[in-house]
Amino acid sequence: NRRWVLASRPVGIPTAENFRLENAELPEPAEGQMLLRAVYLSLDPYMRGRMSDAPSYAAPVAIGDVMVGATISRVVSSLHPEFKKDDWVLAYGGWQDYALSDGKGVINLGAHPQQPSLSLGVTGMPGFTAYMGLTDIGQPVAGETLVVAAATGPVGSTVGQIAKLKGCRVVGVAGSEDKCRDAVEHAGFDLCLNHKDPDFAEQLKAACPDGIDIYFENVGGAVFEAVLPLLNPKARIPLCGTVAHYNDTGTTPGGDRLPAFIGTLLKKRIRLQGFIIFDDYAPHFPAFRTLMTDWIRQGKIHYREQVIDGLEYAPGALSGMLQGHNFGKLVIRLADD
Numbered sequence: 001n002r003r004w005v006l007a008s009r010p011v012g013i014p015t016a017e018n019f020r021l022e023n024a025e026l027p028e029p030a031e032g033q034m035l036l037r038a039v040y041l042s043l044d045p046y047m048r049g050r051m052s053d054a055p056s057y058a059a060p061v062a063i064g065d066v067m068v069g070a071t072i073s074r075v076v077s078s079l080h081p082e083f084k085k086d087d088w089v090l091a092y093g094g095w096q097d098y099a100l101s102d103g104k105g106v107i108n109l110g111a112h113p114q115q116p117s118l119s120l121g122v123t124g125m126p127g128f129t130a131y132m133g134l135t136d137i138g139q140p141v142a143g144e145t146l147v148v149a150a151a152t153g154p155v156g157s158t159v160g161q162i163a164k165l166k167g168c169r170v171v172g173v174a175g176s177e178d179k180c181r182d183a184v185e186h187a188g189f190d191l192c193l194n195h196k197d198p199d200f201a202e203q204l205k206a207a208c209p210d211g212i213d214i215y216f217e218n219v220g221g222a223v224f225e226a227v228l229p230l231l232n233p234k235a236r237i238p239l240c241g242t243v244a245h246y247n248d249t250g251t252t253p254g255g256d257r258l259p260a261f262i263g264t265l266l267k268k269r270i271r272l273q274g275f276i277i278f279d280d281y282a283p284h285f286p287a288f289r290t291l292m293t294d295w296i297r298q299g300k301i302h303y304r305e306q307v308i309d310g311l312e313y314a315p316g317a318l319s320g321m322l323q324g325h326n327f328g329k330l331v332i333r334l335a336d337d
């Protein structure tokens, strides 16, 4: 049983030294448990937070513990009444080939799910994040302008597409020309701008002649700075993530912008609300999955996946994602079906 454990806490971008690959004994399920073999492992930005022991909404991974992560797994053997051998499940198996589970929080996908890895992306946690953050906090109205960054990732891409279904004008922000082209040509965004362009802030201003009504916040950093002066009165900001800051090591240069920030919120009566998807919205998950599965079947929502073969590549792939090297929902394939 190969498994990646946390070897040390990163300072800045995680490096190979922060992880250790171990080989452990295959565990045996006890009564009420099952043994799972991971086929796909999801890599997500929140994992950077779990590597740190700074206070957060979830406990950190302890040094020496297996890295956390959602998996699409198959049941190898089961002493659990609700799961049978060979069932596919969505579980939190972590960065390892095999995991024991007592079934808590595990979703049974049955014997023959179609494209099971989508349950880690567009029909799973990131898609659900996009849907709830946009509809409950963003409250889109037809004709409004929405801006979202990380526009080709599973959250941003889904946010923009649902906003299009609601009749909004959607301006994406992404980190390369290829990503921007994909957001427009495949995901149907009206426009997509590259945040690495030196004149990005001016481009954004020109792209939003009527201002911004909803800014779905995935990244923070320079994108948020460019957005702030363009926000309309009564704009909504679902505060989902700030991936531009996850590897920060000190204070941001450039002086204190907090007074300008809170002043803008006040004067423009902006509603900014953070959310943690399952803490806030878990009861809505089954209905979301049904809706999103229908939308995908009807061709209304497009998704993009990047599959990397081999558990050994997980640490590098996570570091790469935090720097924008992924293109679409990043998953590691550990085994053939």
Ligand code: NDP
Residues within 6 Å of the ligand: 044, 045, 046, 125, 126, 129, 149, 150, 151, 152, 153, 154, 155, 156, 173, 174, 175, 176, 179, 195, 218, 219, 221, 222, 223, 239, 240, 241, 242, 243, 244, 245, 275, 276, 277, 278, 321, 322, 323, 324, 325, 326, 327, 328, 329, 330
């Ligand atoms: P992505 O697959 O989109 O990966 C992160 C992307 O962030 C990168 O590919 C990169 O895209 C972009 N990025 C990285 N650094 C910067 C930067 N400095 N400026 C602008 N963009 C940057 O991730 P997800 O779709 O899985 O997640 C998106 C966000 O949603 C994250 O912040 C995540 O933490 C958050 N999230 C929050 C949840 C919640 O419950 N609140 C639940 C799930 C996700 P590019 O190359 O385009 O710049």
